[in-house]
Amino acid sequence: MQTSRRSILKGSLLATMATGFASASLTANAAEKTAAPQKTYDLVICGLGIGGIVTAIRAAQDGLKPVILEKMGSAAGNTVYSAGFMLGVNTKMQQAKGLQTGDTVEKFYEDMMKVSQGRGDPALTRLVAEKADETLNWLHDYVGVQYNVGAKLVWPMLQRAHLTTGEQKPGGKQLMTYLLNKAKELNIPIVYNAKVVALLDNPKNGDVIGARVKTRKGFEEYLGKLGVVMATGGFSANKMMLTMMSGVPAANMPVRGSNTVTGESILLTGPYFPKVVNVDQYHCGPIHGPTGANPLNIVNTGIAVSKQTQRYTDEGKTYVQMARDTAALTKDNWGYMIVDEDTHNLPMLKNDWFSYESKKAPVYKADTIEGLAKEAGLDPVELKKIVDEYNAALQNGKLGELTPPNTHKNPRPILKAPFYAVPFQGGMTATFGGPLINTKGQVLDTEGRPIKGLYAVGNAAGGLFYDNYVGGAQLTSASVIGMAIADHMKALMQ
């Protein structure tokens, strides 16, 4: 099959960014000189995260021949860093446990729309809510994924959460192991150390028909009779894209997940002019960047001060907003949570302390507030003043009058020694923006028409998420869309 280099030649800012400011046409000229070997499959999947591998497994079940191209030596995206929560409202697993969740597809849809501030694409959101049960049942029955159900673990606490279980931690790593085992059983080829550097199109009609990859041996081309699926994740590890699209505070965040998700679904599809949406939106959470320790619940106790020993935000906010404010409102994206011994001993903080201890992250401790400030490198006089003001306001019911106010529903005093200071940063979890897709996973162009042969799934696609997400909805939606893409391609073959 003849392929066109036009897609490589079409210069755009983003395509130029993809080559690290090297001239896009120079790259193309070099490519003209050596004919890269070609291999043909039914579909070419770029990226080995949950979106990519679910698409591949479903395609193989549908009788298609997929290939997965992964730039690293193993699955290295956010999936293997994730907690492994997925969502369903009335799955076989829930039924087997006799759970009366009172949950419905409609409630799931409404929660997703609420959390996205009404900005999530309604058709995509409905697809995810409607197909979640079928998808989780399939992951359990066909793929062999094991879930723990029944716990009210993620908002809105409706027993919707399905936590992937097994020997490996975190759950996302175990999830990927189940999926890789199934892919192996189905003989799905996975080409590692194969970085997709360009898309290929048919010169006669412009359809996307393949991917050019850089391997250790040179360039190779993979052609997909039914098209190419971008499953390369978001751009949470691409500082330049974050600076340009999500802002400096986002770019200054250490990543909470993968360092290999660098925006290729936007960079490489640029020449086809997809409608790229929600690129200013991302999920973040607290982290001790240098070690990766996670103070998820600690940040919703006590008070937060900056290195300059000033309160900078309302500690009643969600952990997402606490992380966002720490990055945006402190000079250097560092905050210190100040708590006392009673708070320290709360059962819900056990995992957080373990995380700091096991990762050897510092937690400062002293018998006085002034002593604590000295340990942590804060101003002792200022910290004592802030803690005294906070305790007095708490006692007098005037926390709302502090600057900034504290609106915590269950505020805790800082009275009992010893006292603790926990350093943390706002950390980047995942970006939400990318080329807009329809319910078949087809990438839409700037005029809203499907770009033939071009698909996107998971964090590589845009449309579903805005502002925040219902915990578990990202892995779930990547699986739902992956199955939709494969089933759509199967229909094309018939």
Ligand SMILES: Cc1cc2nc3c(=O)[nH]c(=O)nc-3n(C[C@H](O)[C@H](O)[C@H](O)COP(=O)(O)OP(=O)(O)OC[C@H]3O[C@@H](n4cnc5c(N)ncnc54)[C@H](O)[C@@H]3O)c2cc1C
């Ligand atoms: C700490 C943390 C906890 C989370 N917990 C949850 C949770 O419990 N539930 C939930 O729903 N979501 C969770 N998420 C979000 C979830 O992990 C992601 O939404 C999801 O894993 C994204 O999957 P993906 O298939 O889009 O991509 P990824 O898993 O990110 O995989 C993309 C893959 O593409 C590869 N790649 C990139 N560029 C190229 C290229 N040019 N060529 C070839 N390969 C390439 C990468 O190396 C990577 O292996 C969490 C995220 C983090 C960071």
